[in-house]
Amino acid sequence: MNYFELFGLNPQFELDSQLLSETYRGLQMQFHPDKxxxxxxRERLQAVQTAAFINDAYTKLKQPxxxxxxLLSLQGVALNAEQQTLKDSLFLxxxxxxxxxxxxxxxxxxIFSAMQSFEQELQQASSDYYAELAQQLSAADWQAAADTVRKLKFMTKLHAELERLEDAQQDF
Incomplete structure (x- = not known):
């Protein structure tokens, strides 16, 4: 059973996050090891394994x-970021x-205005990439979607670095 099946959802990028959360809470109540x-x-062990599977599924599905x-892994597309580099020279x-x-x-x-301006630029670019990703997944363009996921992973790292810089500035 894949994660989408567990939550009774269609395997697609766009999903109802409220329904996902409600189903998660229901499954957790049903399979919580304390019950x-x-x-x-053997049943206790199965309950622990089921609860862990539910937690993993929820964690995976709640973040776009x-x-x-x-979704790409379900299509056999593995994102080996270390072995596969982007060939998009404009993005590079x-x-x-x-x-x-x-x-x-x-x-x-x-510095604070500069950081805010940079943050807005990154947010806009990320939003654009997420929109592109949704279209690619909807069109079953798996390789293009994989490249967009790689771009978004870079964007996530860049956001984290900016947050560290902001935190460091607030310490002064």
Whole structure:
């Protein structure tokens, strides 16, 4: 049983997050290991394994990027980021520009405004990539979707680096 089947959902990128959460709570209540405390050891072990499977499924499906990666894995597309590089030269150039911008932020006259502007730029680019990803997955364009997931993984790392920089600035 795959994660979508567990939650009674169609295997697709767009999903009802409220329904996902409600189904998760229902499954957790039904299969929580505490409910099996008085049962034989085998049933207790099965309950623990089922609860872990439910937790893994929920964690994977609730985050769009993880959900997209899981959808691709269901199609046999493995995202081996270390072995597969992007061939999109425009994105690679943009990637270098964003890295340079991030490195130059601490020298800005108004660092907080510069960080806010950079954050907005990254948010817009991420939103655009998520829209592109939704279209690619809907059209079953698995390889293009895999490349877009790789781009979004880069964007996620860049967001995290910006957050670390913001945190460091607030310590001063």
């Amino acid at each position: 099996f405390a008085a049962h034989p050891e 990027l993880n959900r997209a990666e899981y 150039m943009q990637q270098m520009e964003w890295r340079e911008q991030l490195e130059e932020l601490p020298e800005a006259d108004d």
